[in-house]
Amino acid sequence: MFQGVRPHHVLPCPPPDHRQHRNDTADMSEAQSKPQSTGSPPVHPGAGQPPTATATGTGTGKSVNPIPALRKRLKEGRQVIRARHDTGASGPEVCRMMTDLVDSIVLDIYRAAVQQVRPQAWQDAPWCLVAHGGYGRRDLAPFSDVDLMLLYDPAEEADSQALAKLLHQWINDTGLHVGFAMRTDAQSWKLAWTDASVITSLAESRLLIGSIQLYLRYFRGLRLGAQRRAKRLIAMIEAARLEERRKYGETIFLLEPNIKRSRGGLRDVQLVRWLGFVRHGETDLRPLIENETIPEEDARALERGYHYLLRIRNQMHFESQRAQDQLDRAMQMRLAEWAGWRGAEGILPVEQFMQEYFEHTSEIRYASAHMLDNVKWQSPLASSLQRSVGMPVQRDFRVGFRYVWATRTGLERLKRDPAAVIELMAVSSRYGKPIDPVTWREIRMAMRNRKITQIDQLTIERFLDLMSQSTNLAEQLRRLHELRVLEQIIPPMQHARCLLQFNQYHKYTVDAHSIRAIECVTELEQDRTGLLGSIYRSLRDKTILHLALLLHDLGKGYPEDHSEVGARIAAEMADRLKLNAQDKETLVFLVHKHLLMVHTAFRFDLSDDDTAVRFAATVGSSERLQLLLLLTYADLASVGPGVVNEWKIDLLLQLYYQTDAHFRDERPGEGFHEDILHRRDAIRQHRPRECDAEWWDQQVDALPIGYLIRTPAALAATELARLRDLETKHCLTWGRFLEQQKALEFVIATRQTGRPIGTFHRMTGVLSSMGMQIIAAEIHTQPDDIAWDRFLVQDTEYEGSPPPGRIDAVCQAMEQALAGDAPAPCFRDFWKSRTSRLTDKIQVQPTQVRFDNSTSDKHTIITLFAYDRMGLLYSVSKVLFEMELILHSAKISTHLDQVVDVFYVTDMTGQKITESTRLYMIRQRLLQAVNSD
The missing domain is CATH 3.30.460 (Beta Polymerase; domain 2)
Incomplete structure (x- = not known):
């Protein structure tokens, strides 16, 4: 067997x-x-x-x-x-x-x-x-x-x-x-x-x-x-496996797992064998079952997972004609087709395949973890003492020197009552001891077979009390989810279990991401210096925020937009948990509008007061604004490592400050606008003697708000003073490495003469052709027709800070391109092959081009949704140049493989583009540029 x-x-x-x-x-x-x-x-x-x-x-x-x-x-x-x-x-x-x-x-x-x-x-x-x-x-x-x-x-x-x-x-x-x-x-x-x-x-x-x-x-x-040497060797093996998991993926829900080395993979099946050998001299499961080192149910789960993973791994090797253990996105799509998945409404075949994969690795992870825990503490003396010296806690629970466990009566109650499980979890958390494997296994097996029904008032009270806490909340929710108890209380968690989001942006499954988001926000409790930590600690009741984070993505995996489905789920869960009308309304708003702040901050011109006015009208109150800011931050931070950076935080805080000022109009002169005035005054005080005071004041008054918020006054004054050199030079360029973002910032300033178009697309061409991945860009026009463009890029040829000569070379190429001395950019074959991998094998959503002539009084807003490739921004900006569109502002947001580019444009006379035929031609040209290699 x-x-x-x-x-x-x-x-x-x-x-x-x-x-x-x-x-x-x-x-x-x-x-x-x-x-x-x-x-x-x-x-x-x-x-x-x-x-x-x-x-x-x-x-x-x-x-x-x-x-x-x-x-x-x-x-x-x-x-x-x-x-x-x-x-x-x-x-x-x-x-x-x-x-x-x-x-x-x-x-x-x-x-x-x-x-x-x-x-x-x-x-x-x-x-x-x-x-x-x-x-x-x-x-x-x-x-x-x-x-x-x-x-x-x-x-x-x-x-x-x-x-x-x-x-x-x-x-x-x-x-x-x-x-x-x-x-x-x-x-x-x-x-x-x-x-x-x-x-x-x-x-x-x-x-x-x-x-x-x-x-x-x-x-x-x-x-x-x-x-x-069993005790020492077990510790050594455990440490090595932990280090390997850190390298290849600590969570089983990492979306590009290594089938051998990531958590829940083949290595964890092998771990059981190694532990059996060190402790008992046996690697086969049957002797380990007979001496009660591993339960038969866990052995069966290991066998099923082992068969499943080996067959997949064999297919990966045969298809690649080499040793291939990394389950990347392209391989996932091929395996889904090979395995016969056909997809369903709202779920891609590859998402079905990966959901099955994660279910197997979850079972392997549980079985191997219990085996490790068992052999670490296994000895005749320990086994006999564990239950004989346990201290009674409450009615049915005992606390020993190693575990918390339930009496026979308590175990029967745990198997039928989620409230009792939450009570046991609280005991485990309070005494800092895990639930013993026997009790854990009995609960999990019972909950897997238990039909989801209405929950009683005691369960509701204990769950809401748990959700109001910050300490160790995410870990307790993970354990409830592993035990299949969380879905008894929040049934949509069952649909979200192991549900993959097939894109390069999200790194975790829906359920893992939702719990990780709660972990990110509770970590703000320890942030004693930033605004986010201050707001989080000031909340009198954190229950609704935590609930919103748990629910915010549970609408995924359905044909309809996940925010709309999520709003209905939030309303149903509010009724299930018997929330009052005000809390229900707030919960539904947060789930329904959980993308509103990030879309507004990253896609719209925050220097336009109308942007904050419209956002404030939707949010409705300062209290909701605070909750939405925290939810937005936690959602971004829990997507995966490196997604949140200083640039994005600055944009969110800029929108927060501007919107909060609208809610505090009864106290004019305070808050955001006063802070901006202070920042401008600080730059004025750094005026060099050689700069004309009137010219300096004009330039300071025109600096964009986002730049003022994130740039120290001394640095802003240094950069502003450089603009005086444009009296004798046709352009200025400089760059620097930003340690916190692990990215390069390049700036170009030039005086626009003649037709005010073309600068942006030339710069994007130079940067892309030199191996720079553009992750954000801002364009701005200062007085005296000075175009001031700023690019945040990642250098694909260097990890960390590049050599000084690299920055100088890029700056020189940018100046040559603006002077017209540089040839048209060409992109290396390496990047063309990468393009093919990402677009041909991974692309699952079509390119979209949207026009908005209602949001801005002066500009037509073009929003582009596409999959990223090297040279994409150059291709798009070249179309805008060739269609003779003046680019007044741009918001470039790159999320790993996906980009959302927003352009504020007018025609050559400064008017919006409203004629339907011209809009159609612009759309077709943009789609052609994006979809061509």
């Missing part, structure tokens, strides 16, 4: 018939797979020569090189195995076939190599060849590395080194990727006790061929030594 975790397990000890083999040698693989070559190859002199075989049937005794034949065997064998895979062979079955194929090749090479090193007595050689790691485990994927160790007697070191050299060279020559080590048993043990990667790989040892006596001595020493 449990052979799925170690199919056809080959025990470390050889079978009885091999124990009687002459001269204590054995070929343990021949019991499963006979090599194609039936005779021993002849020996040829020369230690560095490949193995050879005598050509039969010629009578000449001429020798031939068998490496090409072995390489052909590998290639043809993979083709046969691929055919079996394509007809539905299970993951473990394919891996066993692949292992048998590799065994046959390795054994032929071993025999030839041993005959060459010791031709007279090769059967008595004091060596053995040991497979370990995945190869030893017999779950070898089609293009995985082959891990081998030559175990040798120290007295035979010279011949052993010669043999190891031949084996390593010849196996690599066949096209296999081999990881090879030559060790004595003592060396193996010494490394195993100090290196987690060694003990975990050697725990999967399998004898291929050679001295049984040598192998038995080695493996017995490894097994007994590991058990004697």
Whole structure:
């Protein structure tokens, strides 16, 4: 039943018939797979020569090189195995076939190599060849590395080194990727006790061929030594696995997981085997079930997940024709089609596939975590003391030195009552001890089978009390979600479970993102310096904010806009939780309008007072504004690492200050407008003596509000003073590296003469052609017709701060382009291939172009929604230039693979574009520019 975790397990000890083999040698693989070559190859002199075989049937005794034949065997064998895979062979079955194929090749090479090193007595050689790691485990994927160790007697070191050299060279020559080590048993043990990667790989040892006596001595020493050092080795293995998870994805819901190394992947199935070996000397699940190290339900979950992941991994290897374990977006789409998913209303096939994937990795993660927790504290004394010395807490719960658990009566109550589970969670949190695995498992199994019904008043009260807290809230919600209790209280969480958002912007599934958003906002409790932390701590009741964050994206996965669906969900949950009318209205508003602030701040001209007036009219009150600001920040911060930066925070705060000023009109002169006046006065005080006072005041008065908010007065004055140089120069450029954003800022200023168009598109062309990914841009016109453009970019050729010469080169190229000396930009083939990957394989939403002639009194607003590619902004801005549109303002927002570009334009006479035919032509030209390579 449990052979799925170690199919056809080959025990470390050889079978009885091999124990009687002459001269204590054995070929343990021949019991499963006979090599194609039936005779021993002849020996040829020369230690560095490949193995050879005598050509039969010629009578000449001429020798031939068998490496090409072995390489052909590998290639043809993979083709046969691929055919079996394509007809539905299970993951473990394919891996066993692949292992048998590799065994046959390795054994032929071993025999030839041993005959060459010791031709007279090769059967008595004091060596053995040991497979370990995945190869030893017999779950070898089609293009995985082959891990081998030559175990040798120290007295035979010279011949052993010669043999190891031949084996390593010849196996690599066949096209296999081999990881090879030559060790004595003592060396193996010494490394195993100090290196987690060694003990975990050697725990999967399998004898291929050679001295049984040598192998038995080695493996017995490894097994007994590991058990004697179990506590230290378990800690070492746990630390190594934790570090690996940090590197490849701590959460199981990372949207481009590594199928092997991310949390809940194959590595966690293997972790159970390694822990069983270190604690009990066993890697198979059946003995671990029998000694109660792992429950049978967890073992079944591991088996199901193991079969599922191995089959997917085999497909990834076959399709890529190489070792491929990263489940990137393009691979996900191909696998979804391969697996037969067809999609449903509101859900893409790839989202269905990944939802299934995450359900399996979730189960693996739970089972492996419980196993780890069990073996860390497993001892006869600990097991007997744990429940005998527990302190009674409340009616049905006990607190021991390690766990919190429920009595038999309490367990029955927990299995039917969500309120009791919340009560137990509170006890666990208060005493800082986890719920014991037995209690956890019983609750989870009961909730999986429990029908969702109405909740009683006690459950409502306890849940709302939990949602009002800040300390450890997100972690408690995660645990309730893992236990399937959260969906008993908030049923839409069931639909959102493991639901992928198929874009490069979101890094987590809907349910994980929602809980992470709550974590981000509660972390503001510790922010003692910023406005966001101050606002959060000032809230008397945080319940509605936390609820809104939990619900804000639960409308995803339906055909209708998720904000509209979310508003209805919020109303239903407010009734389910019996919120009062005011709280219900606030909750529905926050969920329905959770994108309003980010759209307004990132897409509209905040220097236009009408923008804040319209936003204030929608929000309605200062209290709601504060809640919306916190929700917007938490939503952005929980999307993934690096999404929130200083640039975006400044825009949100600028909109907040301007809107808040409208709500405080009863106190004129205070607040936002007064702060802006102070900032302008501070810049005035930095006026250089050589600058004319009247000119300086005009320039300071014209500085955009966003620039004033984020730029220190001294820096603003320095940049402003540079504009005087435009009296003698046609343009000015400068750049700097922004450490906090890990990005470069480039600025260009020029005096516009003649037609006021063309500067922006030339600059975007230069930056893109030099490998700069434009993530934000601002354009502004100062008095005296000075165009002042600012670009925030990421340099794809350097990580961190680039060399000074790099910034100088970009600035020089920008000046040449503006002077008309530079050729049209060209974008490298590298970026064209990247474009193809992102647009052809990942694009799931069509490009959109929208026109707005009602928001602004002076400008037509063009909004472009598209998938990013190198040179996209240049292509778009070139269309605006060719259509003779004056660009007055631009908001460029890049979210990993998606861009939202907003342009405020007029025609050459300064009028809006209202004629329908002209608007149609602009749209068609923009769509053509975006969709072409």
